[in-house]
Amino acid sequence: MAMLNEREETLSREELERLQSERLVWQVKRTYERVECFRKRMDEAGLTPDDIHGIEDLHKLPFSYKKDLRDYYPYGLFAEPLKNIVRVHASSGTTGKRIVVGYTKNDLDLWADCFARMLTAIGATDEDVVQVSYGYGLFTGGLGAHDGATRIGATVIPMSSGNTPLQIQNMIDFGATILCCTPSYALYIGEEIERAGLKDQLKLKAGIFGAEPWTENMRREIEEKLGIKAYDIYGLSEILGPGVGCECEYQEGMHVWEDHFIPEIIDPDTCEVLPKGATGELVFTTITKEGFPAIRYRTRDICSLDYTPCKCGRTHVRMRKPTGRSDDMLIIRGVNVFPSQVEEVLLSIGGGEITPNYFITVDRVDNNDTFDLDVEMSEAFFADDVKSIAAVERTIAEKLRSALGLGVKVHLVNPKSIARSEGKAKRVLDKRKLS
Numbered sequence: 001m002a003m004l005n006e007r008e009e010t011l012s013r014e015e016l017e018r019l020q021s022e023r024l025v026w027q028v029k030r031t032y033e034r035v036e037c038f039r040k041r042m043d044e045a046g047l048t049p050d051d052i053h054g055i056e057d058l059h060k061l062p063f064s065y066k067k068d069l070r071d072y073y074p075y076g077l078f079a080e081p082l083k084n085i086v087r088v089h090a091s092s093g094t095t096g097k098r099i100v101v102g103y104t105k106n107d108l109d110l111w112a113d114c115f116a117r118m119l120t121a122i123g124a125t126d127e128d129v130v131q132v133s134y135g136y137g138l139f140t141g142g143l144g145a146h147d148g149a150t151r152i153g154a155t156v157i158p159m160s161s162g163n164t165p166l167q168i169q170n171m172i173d174f175g176a177t178i179l180c181c182t183p184s185y186a187l188y189i190g191e192e193i194e195r196a197g198l199k200d201q202l203k204l205k206a207g208i209f210g211a212e213p214w215t216e217n218m219r220r221e222i223e224e225k226l227g228i229k230a231y232d233i234y235g236l237s238e239i240l241g242p243g244v245g246c247e248c249e250y251q252e253g254m255h256v257w258e259d260h261f262i263p264e265i266i267d268p269d270t271c272e273v274l275p276k277g278a279t280g281e282l283v284f285t286t287i288t289k290e291g292f293p294a295i296r297y298r299t300r301d302i303c304s305l306d307y308t309p310c311k312c313g314r315t316h317v318r319m320r321k322p323t324g325r326s327d328d329m330l331i332i333r334g335v336n337v338f339p340s341q342v343e344e345v346l347l348s349i350g351g352g353e354i355t356p357n358y359f360i361t362v363d364r365v366d367n368n369d370t371f372d373l374d375v376e377m378s379e380a381f382f383a384d385d386v387k388s389i390a391a392v393e394r395t396i397a398e399k400l401r402s403a404l405g406l407g408v409k410v411h412l413v414n415p416k417s418i419a420r421s422e423g424k425a426k427r428v429l430d431k432r433k434l435s
């Protein structure tokens with residue numbers, strides 16, 4: 001298959017490391033001069049940019065965290081004045097405020113290239129019709145895929161997510177050949193198509209699915225239901241959005257575009273860098289991004305890196321499918337959810353009807369994620385007024401919908417009926433079988 005940036009995608013390891021070293025030195029210097037949080041951490045570690053000569057010094061640099069985005073909300077981590085930022089995106093933080101990231105024009109170009117490299121890697125061209133069914137808006141999925149498909153000159157159908165009957169109708173009428181959405185939504189669309197007996201009217205040949213963990217079994221099911229090849233794509237808002245890592249035609253791990261991002265695997269407890277091939281937490285340093293540079297950003301995603309050569313000829317390392325997280329973030333219907341966000345909403349509800357004791361149960365029924373929340377009512381409310389339970393449940397569900405952007409089934413339960421634990425409270429049961 002063709003490559004979008006053949007020279008960059010096939011650099012030898014030495015050339016790649018030389019380029020990474022140059023770019024890292026540039027990024028560290030610039031971020032030190034422009035971003036207070038990074039400068040403070042470097043100062044605390046007794047480091048200056050002059051101590052960083054290349055990738056051999058990467059391990060000396062301080063880590064950065066999701067929490068930093070909250071502490072410097074909204075723009076405090078940007079390395080460019082707002083007049084040079086042409087777009088912002090946002091994603092869930094651990095509490096009420098979303099985390100905000102910003103892009104310069106060059107950043108948007110680099111993002112479009114990263115996504116377009118993948119499209120090219122799976123054989124897409126300007127003849128293709130790309131249906132983008134990731135959500136458009138603050139989420140990076142929709143616009144990320146949109147710009148990538150535009151970059152290769154494909155015809156974009158900017159559907160956004162939802163309204164499945166229209167998705168299917170447009171897919172057929174407009175002759176979509178490539179579908180971009182979350183894997184769980186792809187499976188759902190596939191089921192609906194199967195139910196309606198419309199599979200033979202599809203022109204689809206491939207799908208680009210990511211934003212949440214998925215299994216090889218799901219891949220086979222999607223491929224079978226839609227009659228396509230299903231490819232995995234990885235990314236996160238803090239580093240870029242979709243396109244940090246992308247599968248090629250061989251579907252044996254996602255190439256991380258190492259001319260833009262340096263990946264490391266660390267032990268999440270000791271923070272030691274682990275040897276090549278080991279499984280641990282993925283950490284990224286962006287070496288070309290201008291607006292929102294990230295130095296040794298702790299993704300909390302658990303996976304491993306494969307440095308063996310790929311049959312496609314690309315030299316960039318491949319990340320294995322993330323198998324879990326080192327924090328408590330859940331991804332429900334493609335939306336990132338932290339239990340602390342739920343807790344914050346419960347605490348914000350006055351009136352004395354409920355307590356902040358809750359339990360989240362996540363499951364997958366008919367390929368759709370379900371999200372159930374048990375909340376203990378207060379003794380006073382229980383004794384007084386059992387009739388208005390439904391109204392309180394509705395209020396909680398509405399507040400959660402506006403805080404998380406997700407529908408939640410809320411169940412008020414009797415006082416003291418949620419098990420107390422002696423150690424760290426266990427507040428989540430994820431019944432989805434993802435490994």
Ligand code: DLL
Nearest residue numbers: 091141210211212213233234235236237241242322
């Ligand atoms: O989910 C970006 C994206 C959009 C990627 C569309 C792929 C396709 P966030 O909302 O910031 O960004 O969520 C990032 O989602 O840290 C992972 O935990 C998870 N994630 C993303 N892609 C995958 C994947 C987008 N292919 C968080 N497999 C990340 C497993 C994934 N988990």
